Amino acid sequence: MVSLSSYLLLGAFLFAAGLACILIRRNMIQVLMGVELIFNAAALNFVAFSHFTPSSLPQLALSGQVVALFIIVLAASEACVALALVLSVFRVFGTVHIDQVGELRG
Amino acid sequence: MEVNYLWLIPLVPLVSSAVIRFLGKKVLPRSLVHLIACSSVFVSFSVTVYAFFALKGLPEEQRYLTNGLFPWLDVGMLQTWIRFHFDPLSAVMTLVVTGVGFLIHLYSAGYMSHEKEYERYFAYLNLFMAMMLILVLADSLILMFVGWEGVGLCSYLLIGFWFGIKENADAGKKAFIVNRIGDFGFILGMLTLFWTLGLETNLWSFDISVLRNHADVFSNATVFGVPALTFATLMLFVGATGKSAQIPLYVWLPDAMAGPTPVSALIHAATMVTAGVYMIARLSFLFDQAPFTLNIVACVGAATAFFAATIGVAQNDIKKVLAYSTVSQLGYMFLACGVGAYASGIFHLMTHAFFKALLFLGAGSVIHAMSGEQDIRKMGGLRKKIPHTYRTFLIATLAIAGVPPLAGFFSKDEILWQAWNQNPVLWLVAVVAALLTAFYMFRLLFLTFFGECRANEEVKHHIHESPLTMILPLMILAGLSVVGGWVWWPSFIPISQIFPHWLETVVVVNHPHGSHSLEAILAFASLAVAGAGIYVAYQFYCVRTELPNFLATRWSGVYRLIQNKYWVDEIYERVFVNGTKRLSQACFWFDSKIVDGMVNGASRTLRILVLFDGTFDRWVVDGLVNFMGHQTAALGRQVRRLQTGQIQTYLGALAIALAAISLVWVSRTIGS
Numbered sequence: 023m024v025s026l027s028s029y030l031l032l033g034a035f036l037f038a039a040g041l042a043c044i045l046i047r048r049n050m051i052q053v054l055m056g057v058e059l060i061f062n063a064a065a066l067n068f069v070a071f072s073h074f075t076p077s078s079l080p081q082l083a084l085s086g087q088v089v090a091l092f093i094i095v096l097a098a099s100e101a102c103v104a105l106a107l108v109l110s111v112f113r114v115f116g117t118v119h120i121d122q123v124g125e126l127r128g
Numbered sequence: 129m130e131v132n133y134l135w136l137i138p139l140v141p142l143v144s145s146a147v148i149r150f151l152g153k154k155v156l157p158r159s160l161v162h163l164i165a166c167s168s169v170f171v172s173f174s175v176t177v178y179a180f181f182a183l184k185g186l187p188e189e190q191r192y193l194t195n196g197l198f199p200w201l202d203v204g205m206l207q208t209w210i211r212f213h214f215d216p217l218s219a220v221m222t223l224v225v226t227g228v229g230f231l232i233h234l235y236s237a238g239y240m241s242h243e244k245e246y247e248r249y250f251a252y253l254n255l256f257m258a259m260m261l262i263l264v265l266a267d268s269l270i271l272m273f274v275g276w277e278g279v280g281l282c283s284y285l286l287i288g289f290w291f292g293i294k295e296n297a298d299a300g301k302k303a304f305i306v307n308r309i310g311d312f313g314f315i316l317g318m319l320t321l322f323w324t325l326g327l328e329t330n331l332w333s334f335d336i337s338v339l340r341n342h343a344d345v346f347s348n349a350t351v352f353g354v355p356a357l358t359f360a361t362l363m364l365f366v367g368a369t370g371k372s373a374q375i376p377l378y379v380w381l382p383d384a385m386a387g388p389t390p391v392s393a394l395i396h397a398a399t400m401v402t403a404g405v406y407m408i409a410r411l412s413f414l415f416d417q418a419p420f421t422l423n424i425v426a427c428v429g430a431a432t433a434f435f436a437a438t439i440g441v442a443q444n445d446i447k448k449v450l451a452y453s454t455v456s457q458l459g460y461m462f463l464a465c466g467v468g469a470y471a472s473g474i475f476h477l478m479t480h481a482f483f484k485a486l487l488f489l490g491a492g493s494v495i496h497a498m499s500g501e502q503d504i505r506k507m508g509g510l511r512k513k514i515p516h517t518y519r520t521f522l523i524a525t526l527a528i529a530g531v532p533p534l535a536g537f538f539s540k541d542e543i544l545w546q547a548w549n550q551n552p553v554l555w556l557v558a559v560v561a562a563l564l565t566a567f568y569m570f571r572l573l574f575l576t577f578f579g580e581c582r583a584n585e586e587v588k589h590h591i592h593e594s595p596l597t598m599i600l601p602l603m604i605l606a607g608l609s610v611v612g613g614w615v616w617w618p619s620f621i622p623i624s625q626i627f628p629h630w631l632e633t634v635v636v637v638n639h640p641h642g643s644h645s646l647e648a649i650l651a652f653a654s655l656a657v658a659g660a661g662i663y664v665a666y667q668f669y670c671v672r673t674e675l676p677n678f679l680a681t682r683w684s685g686v687y688r689l690i691q692n693k694y695w696v697d698e699i700y701e702r703v704f705v706n707g708t709k710r711l712s713q714a715c716f717w718f719d720s721k722i723v724d725g726m727v728n729g730a731s732r733t734l735r736i737l738v739l740f741d742g743t744f745d746r747w748v749v750d751g752l753v754n755f756m757g758h759q760t761a762a763l764g765r766q767v768r769r770l771q772t773g774q775i776q777t778y779l780g781a782l783a784i785a786l787a788a789i790s791l792v793w794v795s796r797t798i799g800s
Binding site: 041044045046048053120121124 | 773774775776779780783
């Protein structure tokens with residue numbers, strides 16, 4: 023039997039990895055990949071908590087899974103919009119490197 | 129009584145002067161110029177005569193006419209009108225000024241007929257008439273001062289009429305400057321009266337009538353510790369000495385003979401120079417209360433009468449003799465005022481105006497005949513050649529010498545009698561002056577009209593009698609010189625006393641308490657003195673003609689002293705002119721060395737101070753400001769690094785902070 027804390031540790035690891043990816047990577051695509059990791063960490067947490075919900079609370083049954091499904095849909099649409107943005111940034115600036123995309127800096 | 133025609137008297141000549149001056153040269157023909165000039169004065173004269181009869185018709189106690197025109201100065205408490213005042217005193221003066229003035233205008237038309245700048249001459253002459261009439265008719269001291277300055281200006285303009293010659297221009301300047309000294313006294317006197325009256329009664333006024341009504345307030349007032357009245361009257365007398373050529377300011381009058389001869393007759397003999405006497409008579413109610421001033425006036429008058437007469441003895445220029453004679457006669461008038469006999473002074477003023485104008489016009493006629501020669505040593509024997517001039521000149525000479533029944537006898541005798549009653553010493557000085565007057569006038573007459581003609585042939589050939597316009601005024605003036613004195617007979621001959629009676633409402637007429645017999649004795653004494661003078665002159669210049677030269681060499685020191693006019697001009701030149709120059713040089717030195725030095729020193733000190741201040745400012749103040757700026761900039765440079773513009777950095781910071789907070793929170797939760 024795998025314990026809840028194992029799931030949570032995995033979720034935390036995923037979140038940390040995603041965060042590190044967002045913070046460290048300079049390529050927009052890679053940043054987006056970090057974001058996907060964080061989404062998945064969140065989804066994993068929801069599913070884990072749902073799984074370990076006591077049966078004395080039947081109104082909460084499967085609610086975590088439902089939220090995970092929503093997260094997947096959200097992630098898909100987010101990726102869609104974000105990639106479109108990346109594409110248009112690339113068209114304007116000729117690069118997807120975050121450091122080189124700056125117009126407000128004096 | 130208020131009337132509305134007095135303004136015509138001064139205004140008509142004024143307008144005529146302007147018309148002649150501005151239109152004369154280009155528009156008006158020559159004949160019209162003197163027509164306008166003479167007729168304007170004649171209009172003045174006619175109005176004066178009309179006013180005189182109007183005045184005569186009034187009851188004695190209200191015997192004055194006024195004519196207020198418009199408010200002139202309206203400042204605070206002071207309100208001064210342009211107002212003319214015609215009372216018995218100004219009536220006498222106005223009649224003399226316009227009457228004699230008209231005759232001299234008439235004479236000028238002939239005398240100046242060869243003059244190129246005809247219109248300038250008549251414009252000035254008319255302007256003079258206007259100013260003199262303003263002076264005479266003025267109701268307030270300040271309006272009188274306007275006339276006073278105006279006649280001074282005209283005198284200057286006319287003395288320097290032929291300003292192309294330097295001596296003439298210098299003479300004009302001299303007259304103007306000497307007069308300015310007197311005028312300053314007049315201003316001081318006038319302002320002293322004004323302030324004293326204002327402070328004592330709170331009436332701020334220059335009006336003579338106001339002064340007259342409040343004459344008693346001056347008795348207690350003082351200025352600079354001196355009684356105000358004495359100070360004011362002394363200052364006014366200084367003004368009078370300037371205008372009327374008394375010691376010590378008489379020096380300008382002999383030089384004033386540089387002007388055309390009719391000008392000398394009108395301004396420097398008959399009218400303007402008598403302004404001082406008139407002013408004292410006009411303010412006699414003040415002078416009467418200042419016995420100290422009156423004593424000074426009497427002494428100065430007597431001294432001037434004597435000294436000028438001695439100078440007149442040794443002059444050889446026909447006009448210079450008459451000039452010193454004028455100074456001397458003016459001295460008599462001041463003597464009269466000084467002994468409180470203002471009416472006698474005015475009487476002599478009037479008769480003197482007649483015979484002195486006649487003498488000058490006669491001299492002008494002589495000069496005209498002699499082709500401009502003025503030296504009596506080069507004349508002689510003119511009696512036959514210019515008989516009309518000779519006869520009128522003789523009458524004037526007899527009048528001035530004091531031969532009865534001509535005008536000069538009455539007026540001079542009146543003054544002598546009044547002087548005797550005041551102080552016999554004054555009488556003695558005046559009688560000696562009368563002796564000298566008779567002597568030098570007859571010396572002039574004999575040298576000019578008797579004996580052989582000493583002129584050169586060419587001049588001799590040109591000698592001719594003057595035209596009618598010149599002779600006619602001479603004859604009228606001769607008539608006046610004869611009858612002019614008949615308005616005031618000595619009290620021992622009770623024929624007529626019109627003149628003193630006429631003036632009684634304006635000036636105090638004192639009747640000396642001496643007996644008739646004493647007066648008669650004195651009159652005969654002065655007559656004898658006049659006769660002696662004439663006799664000596666006759667002996668010297670007709671019978672024993674070698675005698676004058678003999679005496680001149682015998683007492684050469686005295687002769688030279690007199691002939692050089694006591695070197696007064698030279699002394700004035702040394703003391704005052706050179707003194708002024710020295711003073712100005714000293715002032716220049718003081719200015720260039722001390723004042724400039726102080727200014728430069730101050731500026732140098734300031735520059736050093738400024739240098740210090742600048743350094744302080746640059747290093748300390750600016751340093752502080754810059755330091756603050758630099759510090760802020762440095763801080764900014766440091767802080768700027770935080771704002772990279774990279775969201776990832778911010779996000780990292782956020783994450784680290786979140787982690788740290790979580791850690792703290794968790795550890796605290798676990799701890800509790």
